Amino acid sequence: MTATRRPNRGPRAAAANRAALITAAREAFSATGYDAPLTEVARAAGVGQGSLYRHFPDRISLALAVFKDSVADLETLAARPGTTLDDVLDLLTEQTIASTAFVDMVTLASASDPRVIEVRDRVGNLLAGTLPEARRTGRLGEDVTADDLLLAVGMLAGLLTRLPAAERRTTAERMWTLLRHGIEP
Amino acid sequence: MTATRRPNRGPRAAAANRAALITAAREAFSATGYDAPLTEVARAAGVGQGSLYRHFPDRISLALAVFKDSVADLETLAARPGTTLDDVLDLLTEQTIASTAFVDMVTLASASDPRVIEVRDRVGNLLAGTLPEARRTGRLGEDVTADDLLLAVGMLAGLLTRLPAAERRTTAERMWTLLRHGIEP
DNA sequence: CGCCCATCGGACGTCATTCTCCGGTTGGTA
DNA sequence: TACCAACCGGAGAATGACGTCCGATGGGCG
Numbered sequence: 222m223t224a225t226r227r228p229n230r231g232p233r234a235a236a237a238n239r240a241a242l243i244t245a246a247r248e249a250f251s252a253t254g255y256d257a258p259l260t261e262v263a264r265a266a267g268v269g270q271g272s273l274y275r276h277f278p279d280r281i282s283l284a285l286a287v288f289k290d291s292v293a294d295l296e297t298l299a300a301r302p303g304t305t306l307d308d309v310l311d312l313l314t315e316q317t318i319a320s321t322a323f324v325d326m327v328t329l330a331s332a333s334d335p336r337v338i339e340v341r342d343r344v345g346n347l348l349a350g351t352l353p354e355a356r357r358t359g360r361l362g363e364d365v366t367a368d369d370l371l372l373a374v375g376m377l378a379g380l381l382t383r384l385p386a387a388e389r390r391t392t393a394e395r396m397w398t399l400l401r402h403g404i405e406p
Numbered sequence: 407m408t409a410t411r412r413p414n415r416g417p418r419a420a421a422a423n424r425a426a427l428i429t430a431a432r433e434a435f436s437a438t439g440y441d442a443p444l445t446e447v448a449r450a451a452g453v454g455q456g457s458l459y460r461h462f463p464d465r466i467s468l469a470l471a472v473f474k475d476s477v478a479d480l481e482t483l484a485a486r487p488g489t490t491l492d493d494v495l496d497l498l499t500e501q502t503i504a505s506t507a508f509v510d511m512v513t514l515a516s517a518s519d520p521r522v523i524e525v526r527d528r529v530g531n532l533l534a535g536t537l538p539e540a541r542r543t544g545r546l547g548e549d550v551t552a553d554d555l556l557l558a559v560g561m562l563a564g565l566l567t568r569l570p571a572a573e574r575r576t577t578a579e580r581m582w583t584l585l586r587h588g589i590e591p
Numbered sequence: 592c593g594c595c596c597a598t599c600g601g602a603c604g605t606c607a608t609t610c611t612c613c614g615g616t617t618g619g620t621a
Numbered sequence: 622t623a624c625c626a627a628c629c630g631g632a633g634a635a636t637g638a639c640g641t642c643c644g645a646t647g648g649g650c651g
Contacts (some may be wrong), residue, residue: 395554456631
């Protein structure tokens with residue numbers, strides 16, 4: 222019955238294009254920021270704009286595909302027993318240095334989009350899970366919430382976006398020690 | 407000798423237009439951010455684009471005119487005897503809540519412009535002047551520099567830019583207590 | 592073997608913004 | 622009063638990004 226419509230030129234080229242787009246977008250987001258021109262992403266992926274917009278109707282769906290792994294990594298780490306708040310924040314910072322776009326997306330105007338909200342909530346939740354332990358061990362003030370932590374990372378990202386890539390790591394580390402000290406009791 | 411060329415239609419309309427442009431720009435920067443369309447500034451000032459670009463050849467010169475007062479206020483405050491680092495930071499934060507554009511300009515790409523560098527240095531210097539006292543009274547860690555403080559304000563501005571105006575004050579205060587705690591010894 | 596259709600790529604229309612150019616206006620001065 | 626230099630405003634060219642539309646392509650199925 223060949224009931225299911227099977228793509229013709231398809232499954233191969235389509236998947237390859239999709240993958241190429243994600244890779245190109247990851248680099249563009251990293252280099253240029255969340256605002257990177259999609260036109261440029263398509264060019265770098267060696268793909269027409271038509272294909273780009275077919276696979277990813279808007280910037281958000283492309284970004285979600287790019288950062289799917291990032292969130293998964295965070296969740297895996299947070300789920301592992303013995304993981305502390307510091308560990309999670311370290312990873313999140315590392316991701317932010319590599320590309321501010323993820324945090325940008327979650328903080329930006331697009332933050333009103335349900336898909337983005339879902340992602341932010343996931344990050345918020347996995348952060349929240351590590352808070353009690355951090356409070357017990359005196360690493361975190363009683364009045365600091367998961368929201369505060371997200372805002373702090375948002376601040377950091379907001380600064381890094383404007384910095385030339387070369388200075389990001391140094392600056393991020395300076396500011397991060399400052400923030401970490403700030404959230405202590 | 408009527409030696410000096412005197413403007414004809416001039417001194418009056420020109421000065422009024424200039425003032426109107428500065429006022430309009432201040433509002434636009436505050437509402438929309440440093441990226442506010444200059445076209446809109448001209449419209450709001452009731453002035454043609456030609457006049458805008460004649461008075462202020464580029465965005466930076468307009469912004470410098472707008473924020474001249476802000477820097478002056480900071481310097482006046484810092485020069486007053488008895489002023490502490492906290493006082494200066496409070497004013498700077500207040501200015502940032504009112505409009506992130508000032509800090510944006512100093513942090514952004516345009517930061518390579520000599521005129522902008524000069525302004526940033528002035529702010530850096532007046533901050534630096536209050537550091538010794540703050541260290542003595544235990545309000546500031548030994549290893550925190552004036553640069554760090556500028557970066558911290560830059561972070562805050564980076565976050566506020568992305569927030570709807572209504573949430574700015576609350577968020578700024580939360581993050582600011584966190585930062586202030588962070589710079590303590 | 593040849594048709595068919597899912598998929599491809601990029602040309603194109605739209606829109607927002609920047610900045611320039613130039614004909615028109617005005618008021619001080621002779 | 623009449624001239625004209627300085628100033629005015631806005632039309633519009635240039636740029637760069639977005640998102641759509643459509644003719645071309647080529648792999649699978651009959």
